Amino acid sequence: MSNAVQVTNLSKQFNTVSVLRDLSFTIPAGKMSAIVGRSGSGKSTLLSLLSGLDSPSSGSVSIDGVELAGLSESELAKIRRDRIGIVFQGFHLIPSLDALANVLLPVAFEEKTKQAGHIDLAKRLLEEVELGHRLNHRPAQLSGGEQQRVAIARSLIHRPRVLLADEPTGNLDESTGKTVLSLLRKISQEYGTTLVVVTHDTEIAQQAEQRLHLSNGEISDETN
Amino acid sequence: MSRLHYLKQELYYRFGRSTVTLVSVSLVVFMAVTLTAISNASSDALRLPLENVGADIVVQLSGDIPKKLEGLVFPHPTAQLPADAVERIRNLPGVIRTTGAVFLWDLSPNKFQSLLGVDSKGTSGIPGLNSQLISGKPLDPKVLPVEALVDGDFASKNKLKAGYQIELQGKSYRISGTVDTPKSGNIMRADIYLPLAEAQLLASNAPWIIDLYPFTKTDVNLLFLEVDQRHLGTVTSSVEKMLGEKAIVSSEISIQEELEDLMFLSDQMSVIFTAVVALLALALLARSTATAISERSRDLAVLQAVGWTRPQIISQLSLETAILSGVGGLLGLLFSWLGIALIGDVELAMELSWEISPSPHFLPETDFDRTRMLVAPIQMPMLTSALAWFLAVLTAVSTAVLAGFKMVRPYPWRWLAEE
Numbered sequence A: 001m002s003n004a005v006q007v008t009n010l011s012k013q014f015n016t017v018s019v020l021r022d023l024s025f026t027i028p029a030g031k032m033s034a035i036v037g038r039s040g041s042g043k044s045t046l047l048s049l050l051s052g053l054d055s056p057s058s059g060s061v062s063i064d065g066v067e068l069a070g071l072s073e074s075e076l077a078k079i080r081r082d083r084i085g086i087v088f089q090g091f092h093l094i095p096s097l098d099a100l101a102n103v104l105l106p107v108a109f110e111e112k113t114k115q116a117g118h119i120d121l122a123k124r125l126l127e128e129v130e131l132g133h134r135l136n137h138r139p140a141q142l143s144g145g146e147q148q149r150v151a152i153a154r155s156l157i158h159r160p161r162v163l164l165a166d167e168p169t170g171n172l173d174e175s176t177g178k179t180v181l182s183l184l185r186k187i188s189q190e191y192g193t194t195l196v197v198v199t200h201d202t203e204i205a206q207q208a209e210q211r212l213h214l215s216n217g218e219i220s221d222e223t224n
Numbered sequence B: 001m002s003r004l005h006y007l008k009q010e011l012y013y014r015f016g017r018s019t020v021t022l023v024s025v026s027l028v029v030f031m032a033v034t035l036t037a038i039s040n041a042s043s044d045a046l047r048l049p050l051e052n053v054g055a056d057i058v059v060q061l062s063g064d065i066p067k068k069l070e071g072l073v074f075p076h077p078t079a080q081l082p083a084d085a086v087e088r089i090r091n092l093p094g095v096i097r098t099t100g101a102v103f104l105w106d107l108s109p110n111k112f113q114s115l116l117g118v119d120s121k122g123t124s125g126i127p128g129l130n131s132q133l134i135s136g137k138p139l140d141p142k143v144l145p146v147e148a149l150v151d152g153d154f155a156s157k158n159k160l161k162a163g164y165q166i167e168l169q170g171k172s173y174r175i176s177g178t179v180d181t182p183k184s185g186n187i188m189r190a191d192i193y194l195p196l197a198e199a200q201l202l203a204s205n206a207p208w209i210i211d212l213y214p215f216t217k218t219d220v221n222l223l224f225l226e227v228d229q230r231h232l233g234t235v236t237s238s239v240e241k242m243l244g245e246k247a248i249v250s251s252e253i254s255i256q257e258e259l260e261d262l263m264f265l266s267d268q269m270s271v272i273f274t275a276v277v278a279l280l281a282l283a284l285l286a287r288s289t290a291t292a293i294s295e296r297s298r299d300l301a302v303l304q305a306v307g308w309t310r311p312q313i314i315s316q317l318s319l320e321t322a323i324l325s326g327v328g329g330l331l332g333l334l335f336s337w338l339g340i341a342l343i344g345d346v347e348l349a350m351e352l353s354w355e356i357s358p359s360p361h362f363l364p365e366t367d368f369d370r371t372r373m374l375v376a377p378i379q380m381p382m383l384t385s386a387l388a389w390f391l392a393v394l395t396a397v398s399t400a401v402l403a404g405f406k407m408v409r410p411y412p413w414r415w416l417a418e419e
Helices: A043-050 A073-082 A099-107 A112-128 A144-156 A174-191 A202-206 B003-013 B015-052 B083-090 B126-130 B152-157 B196-204 B229-246 B252-294 B297-305 B310-343 B382-407
Strands: A003-014 A017-028 A032-036 A058-063 A084-087 A162-166 A194-199 A210-215 A218-221 B057-061 B071-073 B095-108 B111-118 B133-136 B147-151 B165-168 B171-179 B192-195 B222-227 B247-251 B345-351 B371-377
Touching: A003 A043, A003 A194, A017 A043, A017 A058, A017 A194, A017 A210, A017 A218, A032 A043, A032 A202, A043 A058, A043 A162, A043 A194, A073 A084, A073 B297, A073 B310, A084 A144, A099 A112, A099 A144, A099 B003, A112 A144, A112 A174, A144 A162, A144 A174, A162 A174, A174 A194, A194 A202, B003 B015, B003 B310, B015 B252, B015 B310, B015 B345, B015 B371, B015 B382, B057 B229, B083 B095, B083 B222, B083 B229, B095 B196, B111 B126, B111 B196, B126 B192, B147 B152, B147 B165, B152 B171, B171 B192, B192 B196, B222 B229, B229 B247, B252 B310, B252 B382, B297 B310, B297 B382, B310 B382
Parallel strands: A032 A194, A032 A210, A084 A162, A162 A194, B111 B192, B147 B171
Antiparallel strands: A003 A017, A003 A058, A210 A218, B057 B222, B057 B247, B071 B095, B095 B111, B095 B222, B133 B171, B147 B192, B165 B171, B345 B371
């Protein structure tokens, strides 16, 4: 089985504080992995390094066989656009755009000839997350759960190989959280996407095929 | 979703922010264009006296103050210009025509009036006066007994009109008509106008004039010259040389020299003032653009997170700003045009010196109004308009690019991390 993510001797320091220390692990392709740990354990920092949105102090991250270290800003952007989907705890939708336009945001610069196909896919994704009737609603007109579902649809518009979700249910009530998580699982399975969920919720972690526990800047594989 | 769709949504959604940028750009353009237009019109107004001088050269000699200011006297600093000097000036190369005049003050215990005797020829003479007739008949120097013209303001103040009699040193003259000399643009203005010969006769019999000068019935104390423009400089210097250091020779050249400082100051000050205001407005615009972009730091980080490159984000910001500032600039031009149309003219009240005034004003305490209202229309400065629009758009777009470079960092996680 190939690895979607490979982390080697990864460390991150903020000034004198060492948040992540010499982490090495792999995440298998096409599976759901959970990175668990208490608040402040460095889970989100790890996700920021996996997505190339922050740089490590040392070590390396490889996504879908591509080494992130040494890539230029534009190459990193291309990796995020082509291979990585990100779902944030705070949804991070563009407030001026409606649901459909938010989903289409990652492909805004693609050729016009591809746009029609993207629009069809975006609509289908929004239907899959049960928002087919809310295409033209702005984030402010949507509930938290609906916004997170729009964010999930956005993260999948370019069919990424790896989907990174940072506390995707963190700002949602329990019932909505469960719905969102099952959607994430369902769609990532459907698209053959590797799902990496960062969470402090052990119940969510139990659903993952791989469970990595982050504590005191160190990681351990707790998969049974 | 196209970039233009995003742009349109962003500008509409952030209406307040878009309005601030729009207003800032409008303000920059409005200030620059309107101030320049007013400044240009002010400069034009200051140049108007040059165009209003009736003769090309005015010649006088400076003289002495009479021992007693009583009866008919020469207004100082004018003195007698002898007939032979006039003749020599008339024969100078480049002189087309000379018009002699005698200007007098009539100082009585209870009143003051000015009197001008003018030649029967020339635009500064009787034909020029008659062209400004507002009532009555023109002055005919051949009519006997001698008649007079009176200034319109003087006539209304003293309740005079054509057909009435006016007294000068015990001699009565019938008023043939009234003239509106302030509007004529002629060089001289007086209360009463007589044929030159009559004024010469009066002057040659005035005790306090002949006490100072051997004035005869052929002399004058003012001489207007029409000259070939190519010889303006040489005639001026020849007259100055001929009459010596007491000569007062006023021409376009001397007027320009006198106005030079004033116009230079006016032009310079308006340029500095406009530049300072425009710079302040541009700084405001740059600040509002930078603030608008910094407020979007999280959105820009989201764009990076979904795969937009820094050049793509900056081009989007630049396009937004260019459209917004372009439209704002056009609004500024529209407001400037409306403002200029509303203001219409620039009016400057200016106290003119003798050299540039079409009116004599030797006696400040009299009713002679030395103040000229200079009126010049304000016009839309096309080059400045284009420049102001371009500069405003350039400033806004440059700021957007710089702010974009500052805000869009290689690693944007800090904007996306949950608190």
